[in-house]
Amino acid sequence: MDFKDIVKKRRSFRKFTEDPIAPEELQTILRAALMSPTSKSCRSWEFIVVDDKDMLYKISRCKAAGSEFIEAAPLAIVVLGNAENDDVWVEDASIAAVSMQYQATELGLGSCWAQVRKRMMADGTQSDDILRMLLGYSNSLSAVCIVAFGHPSIERKEQDESKLKWENVHIYEKPE
Numbered sequence: 816m817d818f819k820d821i822v823k824k825r826r827s828f829r830k831f832t833e834d835p836i837a838p839e840e841l842q843t844i845l846r847a848a849l850m851s852p853t854s855k856s857c858r859s860w861e862f863i864v865v866d867d868k869d870m871l872y873k874i875s876r877c878k879a880a881g882s883e884f885i886e887a888a889p890l891a892i893v894v895l896g897n898a899e900n901d902d903v904w905v906e907d908a909s910i911a912a913v914s915m916q917y918q919a920t921e922l923g924l925g926s927c928w929a930q931v932r933k934r935m936m937a938d939g940t941q942s943d944d945i946l947r948m949l950l951g952y953s954n955s956l957s958a959v960c961i962v963a964f965g966h967p968s969i970e971r972k973e974q975d976e977s978k979l980k981w982e983n984v985h986i987y988e989k990p991e
């Protein structure tokens with residue numbers, strides 16, 4: 816598949832079959848993250864792969880709403896940034912996350928991003944603190960998102976070329 820087709824095919828998938836992600840597919844997905852660009856090439860992100868059913872359920876409940884779909888995924892990757900040695904850790908972690916999503920699309924897999932940073936439970940507990948408690952990562956790391964991966968159990972339409980917001984693109988013209 817050309818990259819042109821991959822970007823058209825990529826949609827958020829939240830419903831998956833029971834089929835697991837093959838080890839080689841997982842490695843290819845992680846490879847895309849580890850090859851993604853980072854500021855000053857610091858590569859300080861970290862990734863926690865979760866395929867344990869109980870833990871998938873627990874992390875799917877790390878915020879008040881919007882992450883429940885992780886429960887039914889065969890695998891999820893928690894994407895962490897290191898604010899101590901990367902001033903643009905959010906950007907670096909986000910680029911890695913989306914790189915994995917495009918790679919998953921190329922492999923014929925579905926994925927969906929669940930936002931963690933700035934999200935919380937109804938009682939105000941930060942979602943990142945819940946994940947840190949569940950997964951045991953250090954205080955220097957913070958989760959940006961969890962990306963769930965799996966074999967889609969539903970079809971989704973490709974991106975609609977006619978609905979692209981070309982009006983949001985501005986071409987600078989030098990004043991005469």
Ligand SMILES: Cc1cc2nc3c(=O)[nH]c(=O)nc-3n(C[C@H](O)[C@H](O)[C@H](O)COP(=O)(O)O)c2cc1C
Nearest residue numbers: 825826827828829880881882884927928929930931
């Ligand atoms: C920064 C970011 C945060 C997102 N957070 C969530 C989320 O918490 N839960 C969710 O179900 N989808 C989440 N999504 C997926 C978006 O809802 C989805 O990308 C958007 O609706 C467009 O649909 P598409 O990905 O199928 O093109 C997030 C996407 C991004 C980029």
